[in-house]
Amino acid sequence: MSKRPIIVIAGLASENSTFTPSRTLAPAFHPLRGDEIKTKYPFIRQGTPLGDAADWRGALIGHALPGGMVTRDAFEELTGEIMTRIKDIVASNKLDGLWFDIHGALAVEDIDDAEFELLRRVRSVIGSDVIVSASMDLHGNVSRELAHQTDLITCYRTAPHVDVAETKERACRNLVELLVKVDGAPKRPIKAWVPIPILLPGEQTSTRLDPAQHIYATVPELEKWDGVLDAAIWVGYAWADEPRNRAVVVVTGWDEASVSKAAEHLAGLFWEAHQDFAFVAPTGTFAECLDAALASETHPYFISDSGDNPTAGGSGDVTWGLTQLLARPEFRSTGGPTVIYASVPGPEAVLVAVEAGVGATVTVTAGAEVDNAHAGPVTMTGRVHSIKIGDKHAAIEVVLQVGSVFAILTKFRKPYHLERDFTELELKPRQADIVIIKIGYLEPDLYDMAADWMLGLTPGGVNQDLERLGHHRIRHPMWPYDKLFATEPDLSARIIPSSNLALIGPDE
Structure with missing residues (x-):
């Protein structure tokens, strides 16, 4: 690629309980547009290695304080502006990449998988050939569909989150390196996705303590494997009642055997410890x-x-x-x-x-x-x-x-x-x-x-007593809602095809 790749930035981030009566409106996202986004993130400013390696174009990002569900009107208003701004960028530029700046627990009225729906709409404008890199909170959710629509996907590795900026920079660095290292169409990474039937609050999965501490400490070690680019574990978001809410592992890289083995290893560690997760304090x-x-x-x-x-x-x-x-x-x-x-x-x-x-x-x-x-x-x-x-x-x-x-x-x-x-x-x-x-x-x-x-x-x-809240739509069996499993969960890696290929197989 002879010229600097053009990368657009867009996303909506919030953490929304479906058990809270409040509603989150559009102004709560404090939207940033255009160059305001580059001001927020110093690592993509001009004069920095990442900032100079690509032509970053801000569409719109919004980060709302967690709360009740986002109203459908708010989602449509903000999504509509994202679409308009991206259309304006695409009208005069050939887009190479998208940094999808999200949380992963965005709950919207009448939409079960809001991040997927947002990216699906964006894909309808930018096309399936544009490389998408998503950065997320580990308390977010990665459905099979969201994994399909992204090419690179990563999340925080600490809770409390002391690696927010590091994670977002990693998502951008992986994207830029993928776009600039080859001429012509970039080779898309292989994605291994493993859903894990566990749904726990962050207060039982803090990386300050085992077992989460040693599980998450394994992530950077797996990235050293030949053929592995990134590994990530999502705990999921426990206070929403949606089919996508559960723990998930995604490993990306260049070798199918390596990413599959790494994903299954992480998922196995998580499942083996499912009875050991305890509150972070008395x-x-x-x-x-x-x-x-x-x-x-x-x-x-x-x-x-x-x-x-x-x-x-x-x-x-x-x-x-x-x-x-x-x-x-x-x-x-x-x-x-x-x-x-x-x-x-x-x-x-x-x-x-x-x-x-x-x-x-x-x-x-x-x-x-x-x-x-x-x-x-x-x-x-x-x-x-x-x-x-x-x-x-x-x-x-x-x-x-x-x-x-x-x-x-x-x-x-x-x-x-x-x-x-x-x-x-x-x-x-x-x-x-x-x-x-x-x-x-x-x-x-x-x-x-x-x-x-x-x-x-x-x-x-x-x-924190999740079983008292009344989840009705999560998948079963699911720990700790179900204490007995008829069979061991299937923790085999599912290879998720690129967004420019059909998603094969039913949702799980």
Whole structure:
């Protein structure tokens, strides 16, 4: 290929629980267009090896905070713009590649496999000869159809995800190397796909601990095999009820025997450990977690209010945890153990607090505007400790001190993952007795701050007790929903043909 390959960038990314009543609208994706995309990703900027190796053309990407299902109107609006922009690029250029920047757990009303549907539509414009490289979250889903429509596909190898940029860069590097190393039509990699009948939450498959730690440590070793280009394991997304939701292995490369052997090896490791996956921390009811925190001599003691985790697909406005916390007599006086609680949305509550100002005593009601299945709105009287305006997610944040509890209220839901999320609100999490966050496993900043922690098994749209949620459409048998398997699962590699060939065989 004498000229630099032309590569378009497009994709929609979110993680959407079908058990959460909230809905995700188009503005939540904060779409980036054209050169805005190259600004977001430094590794494809001009002056970098990848940036100079190809002509990168941004169509549209959108990354939404996890939540409830994406409305069909939102999907059609964003997909329509992606199609229009790609058509404009294709009208005057011969396209060589597509970087498909997705998550893999996009749940859309009335669509079971949204990433496949998006790529199917894009393929109708760019054609089947264009090479597609997809980068994904390991908590995404890879259906047989999605594997067919892609040529290169990879995902994160850590949970918590500390290799996001590395994964996206790998997807782009693999694509560029494929496009520039030969003249004429690039040779398409061979793809070995293995579905595994396991569906577990990320909190039981963290790469901080075995068995996931040693399983994922095997991935880069397999890439050293002759004939193997990339290996990846998807845990799948547990809080959506779709036929595609399950664990999957995909290995790509140039030698069918090598990619098949590598894929079957990874799938075998995963299945052999299916009974060994356990929660990443001690678990308990919310009351048990509070009792343990109060009895502990080490502080700060962190508690995950996991059932309403907004970064897993929770609506973020469940008030159950805060209601339970404020009912405890230990925290009713200002001299009680210091507790930080993050967070509950209350648009009207924060406006009342802002108008009253720091230091004022206010009575406000917040939460349960979307998800009130577990508790109703919570009414509190407390002192306005701090106010912050202008946050990307929350817009307005207010800290209300009620007894010894410092409750964070927001205009819009927000995840709290960083120490500065608290210090910018004049809170000192390292000096608190207890810090309670709507999260699952602790993100690195939180993990580093925690002297000890527990995972609270609390209600919400991303309840860790998966069997209580009521999955009806996932495939069976599926661990842990089915404890007995009549036969061992078929973990043989399926060779998925290129997108310019017919997909042979039924969906599995």
